[in-house]
Amino acid sequence: MFDIQITGTNIRYADGGISVVHVQFQGHDPERTVSLSGYIPLTSEEYQGNESIPALKNIVRTKLTERLQPEAE
Structure with missing residues (x-):
């Protein structure tokens, strides 16, 4: 499972x-062989x-998945 850190x-x-x-x-996996970074836009209602x-x-993890x-399709 990815370790996700909120940076801002x-x-x-x-x-x-x-x-x-x-x-x-x-975020990164336990072995630190894969890493991700970026941002997820949330609506006012989601936030x-x-x-x-x-x-x-939890929201970032769900939206990334x-x-x-x-x-x-």
Whole structure:
């Protein structure tokens, strides 16, 4: 399983509220032979209530898995 670390968040505002949050991350496998880094954009709704680091790690892990294993079209 990949070890995911949240390295930052970039919150963008529009019309007095949050419009999007970019959650920056780094990750690697246990042997450190594969590494990933980047950001996952979250909507205001996805971010609110999930501001804690453990919650953001779970969201990043889920979204990474979805991108790495897309459903067959």
